[in-house]
Amino acid sequence: MDIKAVLFDLDGTLLPMDQDAFTKGYFKELAGVLSPLGIEPEALISAVWAGTKAMVKNDGAVSNKEVFWKEFEKLTGQKPERFCEVSDQFYSNEFNRAQRYTGENPLAKEAVRLAGLNGRKVVLATNPLFPYVGQATRLGWIGLKPEDFCLVTSYESDSYCKPNPRYYESICERIGVKPESCLMIGNDEREDMHAAGSIGMNCILAADCMIPCAEQPWNGEKLTFAELVKKLGTI
Numbered sequence: 001m002d003i004k005a006v007l008f009d010l011d012g013t014l015l016p017m018d019q020d021a022f023t024k025g026y027f028k029e030l031a032g033v034l035s036p037l038g039i040e041p042e043a044l045i046s047a048v049w050a051g052t053k054a055m056v057k058n059d060g061a062v063s064n065k066e067v068f069w070k071e072f073e074k075l076t077g078q079k080p081e082r083f084c085e086v087s088d089q090f091y092s093n094e095f096n097r098a099q100r101y102t103g104e105n106p107l108a109k110e111a112v113r114l115a116g117l118n119g120r121k122v123v124l125a126t127n128p129l130f131p132y133v134g135q136a137t138r139l140g141w142i143g144l145k146p147e148d149f150c151l152v153t154s155y156e157s158d159s160y161c162k163p164n165p166r167y168y169e170s171i172c173e174r175i176g177v178k179p180e181s182c183l184m185i186g187n188d189e190r191e192d193m194h195a196a197g198s199i200g201m202n203c204i205l206a207a208d209c210m211i212p213c214a215e216q217p218w219n220g221e222k223l224t225f226a227e228l229v230k231k232l233g234t235i
Contacts, residue, residue: 003182007186009185010124029094033086047071047076052068107225124149153167163190168201204222206228
């Protein structure tokens with residue numbers, strides 16, 4: 001493989017987790033901060049879910065952030081400005097309590113270092129459903145920071161989400177690397193492997209916290225994270 005860029009998913013790949021357990025715990029923390037602003041916790045969580053689903057369907061016309069807060073306002077009747085400001089503060093502070101719903105990965109830093117050897121670009125290709133500060137906070141839980149990557153996708157910077165192939169195409173456009181010269185590493189068979197593979201990216205499935213696709217199991221390369229680190233040392 002003539003790889004010029006390596007893309008890493010975050011949740012379940014660099015950062016071990018059970019996605020459902022993490023989401024449930026994180027939403028509980030978020031509701032504790034935002035609901036005192038005037039929305040009942042259940043209604044708040046419903047609005048966040050609806051905003052998330054709207055971002056996944058985003059057609060690229062506006063940023064994911066705009067899509068999320070428009071849907072939030074439609075469902076709650078609340079102007080988003082105040083909630084947006086408190087939300088950003090949450091992702092810098094209280095969000096750290098959600099670390100207890102994740103695991104440790106002492107190999108994450110080494111994987112990113114090896115990926116960047118020989119002038120390769122390294123991208124944090126985590127689904128851009130979180131604000132940039134939320135991506136940075138989660139990276140900190142595994143000893144990494146946004147500066148370790150040439151691009152970190154977020155809801156401010158992106159207008160598509162996984163599993164839309166346009167999400168991956170937009171990354172290639174921004175970093176100036178063709179899909180066939182990219183390696184995508186992720187734990188989700190549908191959102192990472194099939195979506196990235198559909199535009200010609202090379203793909204490796206991170207097996208430790210794998211999310212299977214029942215209707216189309218991944219038949220390409222699949223490695224544990226420890227095996228992946230060894231692999232990155234050879235490309």
